[in-house]
Amino acid sequence: MPTLLEVSGVSVTFDGYKAIRNLSFQIGESEMRAIIGPNGAGKTTFMDIVTGKTKPDEGRVIWGEKSINLLKMNEARIAQAGIGRKFQRPTVFEDQTVHANLLMALKNPRASFSCLFYKPSFKDLGRVEQLASEVGLSDALMRTSGELSHGQKQWLEIGMLLAQEPRLLLVDEPAAGMTLAEREHTTDLLKEAAKTRAVVVVEHDMEFVRRLECKVTVLHEGSVLAEGSLDHVTANPKVIEVYLGR
């Protein structure tokens, strides 16, 4: 499988604290990967680096067939290149309807003038409805997203991510604060998405990770401690010591 994203030798320091040290990571084109690790292992910082929010002190982040250097691009350009991100806390535009949220995320020209004169085509409207039904929000299309439940907001955000048609999805703790039924729905959504694109899930919850049935990367103190199937890494004594043993 060709590599989609390659992170190599990345380090970043915040006020003398090394959040990421010499981290290397690769993911293929349609692969699901879970990243686990204790608090402060650098999971969110890793996502910040890939999406352009944080610039690393050293290292390389290479993207796609053309081996584009992501470190030279800003957040918006990285998102346009095909990296979508879901935050830990559900972040949707709460003042606006589910429909408006999805329409905004839909893959279309992002420049201000093309947005100003944008008229939603039947294809776009159909796509919005299709996405809404995928994430189970068909009945809520015209509701203000601020009044959705926590789980629904999470799904709306996943729907927005899918609407962007990214080639890589970065998902930060999607199951946090969800009920069991909601978790199962979320797992299905992510597994479905991973059939056509790469998905990286950062998660604390072992049960959730187990249900994803994918390769796992364990982070500790800003670098990779172990990598492999969930059973493989949970049998690793170092992993047990730093993470599972607690």
Added chain:
Amino acid sequence: MRRSFIARNPSILVFLACLALFTLAITLMSEATGAGLISTSFVKTLGKTLCLCLVAVAMDIVWGYCGILSLGHFAFFGLGGYMVGMWLMYARTEIIVAGSLANSPIPPTPGEITDAIGSQIFGVVGSSDFPPIWYFAHSFWAQMALVVIVPGILALVFGWLAFRSRVTGVYLSILTQAMTLALSLYLFQNESGLRGNNGLSGLQNLPGVKAGQDDISMWFFWGSAFALALGYLVCAWVVSGKFGSVVRGIRDDEARVRFLGYSVEGYKLFIFTFTAIIAAIAGALYYPQAGIINPGEVAPIASIYLAVWVAIGGRGRLYGAVIGAALVSLVSTWFTGGGVPSIPLGFYTIDWVDWWLVLLGLSFVLVTLFAPKGIGGLVDLITDRIAPNRHGADYGPDKGALREGEGRK
């Protein structure tokens, strides 16, 4: 699912109908075209108020919709006024000078006329030469283009510098205040070429027009009403649809908009420049009715008033800005014009000319604390808009984000 633009925003029709009725009523009551129930100076006050409503609409776009608390939009308003004032002064002085020189034994050369205009205009600051910035003042069309170009370019350059460094929130507000202060101080200097603290005067006289002030005041009143209607429509259109979604997204959570792939800086720059141009056009209509413009008009306090109007009227809804600007500026005229009787307390007399600002400040604080929707929120009583219950949470993490009380369910 997609209805027409007007059908989706019924408030636009209501607003335009109200404005048309108001314009008609004033037309029928004025001295020039109607029964003469209201004085020409009051028609001018109302015309000026319409211009203030237009700049408030612009302020609402930049603050209420995009979350940028700009405390500098009155600088663009003033610049628009200066640009139109330069042509008005030049053209009128030219007619007077040409008239007086025509009686001289030798016909004057064009150069002599220009010199005479120069000494007429700049005599008050001890100069008689035209500064380079007056290069286009003789041409009506060039100077009208400058009404849009000069404030537009200032906003574009300032905005580009500020937004690309990702200055946001209160720091951006301070920066815009600094810009306004700098512009005001610059204009106060005689060397600025705009007659220092004398400003430009006699702007109420239209060169080459025989009609009296009664008629001219009506023309400007109609022009201001038309500009407000058009500006309101364009602004409402800009913030509807996907562009509006993105702009409101920037107000509530600009980081999220960035991760959706939108260039937040580009959008902010668009909104900042667009509203600066609207402010400039409003200013260009205002100052011929005021008759005079001086650097005091561009002082930082004016831009703060603008934010106060929008806050009192109701942020994030365009008619709210209009209501706020109209009400506060008219009431302000009434209070500061000595229209309100003083209150003798025995030991002290409350003179409203002095105490009006205290009253205004107090109402601003009260509205912000207890009625975040402002006066425009009263409209919700007759529509089906219900206040949300978000347990006090704002609509997003950013400083300018919609607050709970401002939202709709």
